[in-house]
Each structure stands twice: as structure tokens, then as C-alpha cells.
Amino acid sequence: MKVTDLELTNFRNYKYLSVKFDDGINYIVGDNAKGKTNLVEAIYTLSFGKSFRTNDTLELINKDSKYSIIKAKTKSETSSKDIDIYLLLKGKKIRVNQKPVERLSQLNEILNVLCFTPKDVNLLKEAPSLRRRFLNQNISKNSQTYLSSLMDYETVLRQRNDALKLEKINFDLLQILTDYLIRLSKPIYEYRQKFVKRINEILKDVYKEISLTDEILKIKYKPFLDSEDHYEEELKELYASTLQEDVKKKVTTIGIHKEDFEIYLGDRNLGIYGSQGENRLAVIALKIAPYFLAKSDKEKPIIVLDDVLSELDTNHEKNLLEYLKTFNQVFITNTKKSDYYQGKYYICDNNVIVKED
Numbered sequence: 001m002k003v004t005d006l007e008l009t010n011f012r013n014y015k016y017l018s019v020k021f022d023d024g025i026n027y028i029v030g031d032n033a034k035g036k037t038n039l040v041e042a043i044y045t046l047s048f049g050k051s052f053r054t055n056d057t058l059e060l061i062n063k064d065s066k067y068s069i070i071k072a073k074t075k076s077e078t079s080s081k082d083i084d085i086y087l088l089l090k091g092k093k094i095r096v097n098q099k100p101v102e103r104l105s106q107l108n109e110i111l112n113v114l115c116f117t118p119k120d121v122n123l124l125k126e127a128p129s130l131r132r133r134f135l136n137q138n139i140s141k142n143s144q145t146y147l148s149s150l151m152d153y154e155t156v157l158r159q160r161n162d163a164l165k166l167e168k169i170n171f172d173l174l175q176i177l178t179d180y181l182i183r184l185s186k187p188i189y190e191y192r193q194k195f196v197k198r199i200n201e202i203l204k205d206v207y208k209e210i211s212l213t214d215e216i217l218k219i220k221y222k223p224f225l226d227s228e229d230h231y232e233e234e235l236k237e238l239y240a241s242t243l244q245e246d247v248k249k250k251v252t253t254i255g256i257h258k259e260d261f262e263i264y265l266g267d268r269n270l271g272i273y274g275s276q277g278e279n280r281l282a283v284i285a286l287k288i289a290p291y292f293l294a295k296s297d298k299e300k301p302i303i304v305l306d307d308v309l310s311e312l313d314t315n316h317e318k319n320l321l322e323y324l325k326t327f328n329q330v331f332i333t334n335t336k337k338s339d340y341y342q343g344k345y346y347i348c349d350n351n352v353i354v355k356e357d
């Protein structure tokens with residue numbers, strides 16, 4: 001997968017931009033506040049239909065405009081597709097080859113973007129919801145079944161929470177919704193288990209490549225109920241034992257919507273003991289690892305690394321750039337050129353991006 005052409009109209013600081021990208025590394029360099037993150041944000045939006053910085057579409061529209069357009073030409077093993085995203089004051093319209101998309105996950109199938117931004121550095125130390133999002137996003141990309149189970153789970157969870165908020169609780173309805181939640185939990189738990197096992201095999205190698213150590217990095221999945229053989233029965237008992245508390249708090253207090261994972265380097269939990277640099281490298285590895293889940297070389301995702309180099313020491317910078325050369329298409333931003341990058345630079349300077357000759 002790759003983006004060959006990008007055209008931005010009224011997107012953030014770009015009034016109009018048209019740029020062609022290459023295979024391999026696209027190194028975008030520019031001073032602070034020139035539009036580097038805005039550019040990679042547009043690429044991310046092509047993949048997810050939304051930004052990594054905001055849920056408010058209005059922020060993406062240039063402040064002097066009333067709409068914004070992101071257009072891209074993409075290529076994969078089997079096809080070339082045009083993606084057009086219209087960001088309007090009231091919502092957005094997304095088209096693929098001039099046809100409206102039916103579901104947002106269609107975008108991801110055309111352009112799968114794995115993105116690291118500076119705020120991800122704290123992924124291991126922050127709230128579980130961010131780590132859960134990592135799991136959910138990456139498993140959903142590879143399984144429509146997981147995505148629909150998760151969406152159904154969220155709907156039933158909302159209904160159960162609403163039922164718990166009623167003045168007079170209908171316990172029969174509550175039981176039906178609980179049973180439904182239990183049935184939906186099992187496949188989600190199994191998918192998460194399988195994914196973590198698979199990603200750990202990859203993660204170990206990716207971390208070795210980028211960290212220049214032999215230490216083993218792995219995810220430790222923390223299911224709220226760990227049971228191989230009697231999952232549904234045990235879950236039933238668990239929900240029965242927390243019913244009083246759920247009623248008192250008027251919310252579903254346990255469930256797969258609360259699950260989390262930890263990251264270990266050797267026997268150290270990085271969320272607790274990791275240095276800033278270790279955390280950074282671990283999260284980069286975590287973000288890159290799903291690249292190797294793609295079935296064929298040409299279907300491999302695009303990697304976006306925003307501001308990743310500035311905080312790395314010389315050896316790690318050199319090593320990471322060397323490693324990234326082996327990937328299909330990478331976007332990397334920095335305020336400085338690198339002594340270790342021999343390719344051409346895209347110079348980002350207020351509204352324009354020029355490829356250096």
C-alpha cells in the first residue's frame with residue numbers, strides 16, 4: 001500500500017498543496033509550526049476517516065475557510081484507488097473512486113496507516129483506554145468479525161448501563177442483556193489472546209532491530225477473566241457476584257470494556273520502571289509490529305513517525321533510519337536533516353512542500 005499523490009485544500013495551514021510521494025522513506029523536514037504534523041495528519045485521516053489529534057472536524061478546516069478537501073491517489077497490490085474526503089462545517093463526506101464509502105473500515109483496507117506521534121510516548125503510562133484502543137484498532141483491521149462483535153458489545157453495554165440507571169430496575173431485562181454481553185465477550189477475549197500471542201512473536205524481533213539490545217519486549221494481556229475451558233460459566237458467576245455493585249453504581253463495573261495490557265522488557269514492567277527512551281523505543285516497536293501481520297508484501301501498511309528522531313540518541317537514530325529503509329512506504333518528520341539519511345528530503349515551509357533536487 002502507498003500514497004502516490006496527495007492534494008490538500010484548506011486543510012489546517014495548507015490553503016492548497018499538491019505533492020507526490022515515493023516508495024520507501026519520505027523524510028519531511030521543516031522548522032517548528034511549518035505544517036509537518038498537519039501533513040501526516042492528513043495521511044492518517046485518509047486511513048481512519050478522522051484525525052489522531054482531534055475529534056472535531058472543524059479544527060482541520062483552515063481557519064479562514066468553510067470546508068476542506070483531502071484527495072489522494074493510492075496504490076496496492078491489486079488496485080489503484082482515489083480517496084476524497086470532504087470536511088464540511090456539518091460533518092464529512094468520504095468517497096472512494098467517486099463512490100460514497102459504506103463503512104469507515106473500508107478506508108483502512110485501502111490505506112492501512114500505522115502511526116506514531118509524540119503523545120504516544122506515554123501510551124504505557126496512561127489510562128488503559130489508550131492501550132485498549134491499540135488492541136481494538138489492530139485486531140479490527142484484521143478481522144471484520146472482531147469489529148462487529150466489539151460494536152455489538154458496545155451497543156449491549158450501553159443498553160445494560162441504561163437499564164441500570166432506571167428508577168425501577170427490570171431484573172429480567174438486565175439478565176437478558178447480561179447473557180448477551182457474556183456471549184459477545186468470549187470471541188473478543190479469544191481474539192485478544194490470539195492477537196497478543198501473534199504480536200509478541202513479531203514484537204521481540206522488531207524491538208531487537210530498533211533497540212540494539214537482546215532484551216525481549218512483550219505484551220502481557222490482562223483479561224478481566226482468564227479461563228480456557230469454562231469462560232461463559234465463570235463469567236456468569238462473576239456478573240452475578242457484581243450485580244449488587246452494578247445496581248448501586250448504576251453502571252457495568254466489570255467486563256472486557258475495562259481490559260488492559262502491560263509491556264514488559266525482560267522482567268521489567270515499562271509502564272512503571274521504563275526510562276523515557278525505553279518507553280519511546282517500546283512504543284515505536286509496538287506501533288511498527290502490526291506491519292508484519294500483513295499477508296503480502298504489497299499489502300503492508302504505511303508507517304508514519306511524527307517527530308520520532310529528535311529524541312533518539314545518535315546510534316538509535318542511525319539504526320532506525322537503516323531499518324525503515326526496508327519498509328514499503330514511510331513518512332518521517334523532523335526539524336533537522338539527518339547525517340544518516342542519504343535520500344532526498346521534502347522541505348516543509350509554510351503551506352508548501354518541495355522535494356529537494
Ligand SMILES: Nc1ncnc2c1ncn2[C@@H]1O[C@H](COP(=O)(O)OP(=O)(O)OP(=O)(O)O)[C@@H](O)[C@H]1O
Nearest residue numbers: 012013032033034035036037038059060061062063
Ligand atoms: N485549522 C487551522 N487553520 C490554520 N492554521 C492551522 C490550523 N490548525 C493548525 N494550524 C497551524 O498550522 C501550523 C503548523 O502546525 P504543525 O503542527 O503541522 O507544525 P509542525 O511543523 O509539526 O511543528 P512542530 O515541529 O512544532 O511539531 C501551526 O502554526 C498551527 O497553528
Ligand SMILES: [Mg+2]
Nearest residue numbers: 036037038307
Ligand atoms: Mg509537529
